[in-house]
Amino acid sequence: METLWFVIIAFMLSMYVVLDGFDLGAGIIHLFAGKTVEERHTILRSIGPVWDGNEVWLLAAGGSLYMAFPLLYASSFSGFYLPLIMVLWLLMLRGLGIELRHSVRHPLWIRFWDFTFSLASILLAIFFGAALGNVVRGVPLNQDGYFFEPLWTTFTIVPEAGILDWFTVVMGLVAFFTLAVHGSNYIAMKTEGEIQTRARSIAFKAWWGTVACSVIALVAASFIRPQIWDIFSNHPWGYVFVLVSLVGTSGMMYHNRRKQDFFAFLSSSAFIVGMLACTAFGLYPNVLPASTDPAYSLTIYNTAAQQYGLSVGFTWWLFGMLLTAGYFVYVYRSFHGKTRTDVY
Secondary structure (H helix, E strand, C coil): CCHHHHHHHHCCCCCCCCCHHHHHHHHHHHHHHHCHHHHHHHHHHHHHHHHHHHHHHHHHHHHHHHHHHHHHHHHHHHHCCCHHHHHHHHHHHHHHHHHHHHCCCHHHHHHHHHHHHHHHHHHHHHHHHHHHHHHCCCEECCCCCCCEEEEEEEECCCCCCECCCHHHHHHHHHHHHHHHHHHHHHHHHHHHHHHHHHHHHHHHHHHHHHHHHHHHHHHHHHHHCHHHHHHHHHHHHHHHHHHHHHHHHHHHHHHHHHCHHHHHHHHHHHHHHHHHHHHHHHHEEECCCCCCHHCCEECCCCCCCHHHHHHHHHHHHHHHHHHHHHHHHHHHCCCCCCCCCCCC
């Protein structure tokens, strides 16, 4: 059951990054793809029906983490307290930027919330990438399974490193460029005219940043935590995830050049899923490696709840997933097609 719940939580986090990722990407390009108040309103309307629902996957993943791996939940939420508070504020600012923008019809008010929405989206993407970098690099766990990280220390890879160092910043840039491409593909798929043209151009340029930063991060991770490749050697079928990432990477550029926005969006989704699956597969059975002593690492076995709780939780998870799937199918079918640009 521990492995099953590891897969379930990895699945829900991947769904969050794919779905809320294009919302974040839309925020990243918000000030660049939309040049006028009306165009930026169109971008917001393209994500308006789904952005808050997409964040349910993050809540579901957090709740499942608490139920299935309570020690991991307690350790990570105490050790990452500062960045989690910052993420919470950024999530709130994104929501405020969307909701309050229309409250007052004054240019200064609208520009302020447009800027807030975009800046919060950019910082969230970087913070989420840095968080993944911390998991890959490892955190300074003690023998009780707890840790504390300042925002930064020496900015180098040391056992007592902070949340930000050169590697986690690179991972943050990977997330930034990846979600910029993903959001651009979505906006190009949902809009027409000048917005669509600009979104395609941004996706093309950000693709190069995604590839460059991903290569740097991959090489760095291989030196920082070479153990991630051991499981690939022992279970070669895991290279399927690598293949998915490569197909997604090439597909983003191929379909972008041919103005096939839907397939470009599917390609960026495949890249995200493949990349996260490779990371989870390489870390297994670790869920939070220790940078201090490998013996202190948190795994799916020393952090899991009892078997009875895992079994009962899985039954309720299946029921919840059926409701969730029905909701998302209904919402996305109801708001399919292009977003109108003549409504403001």
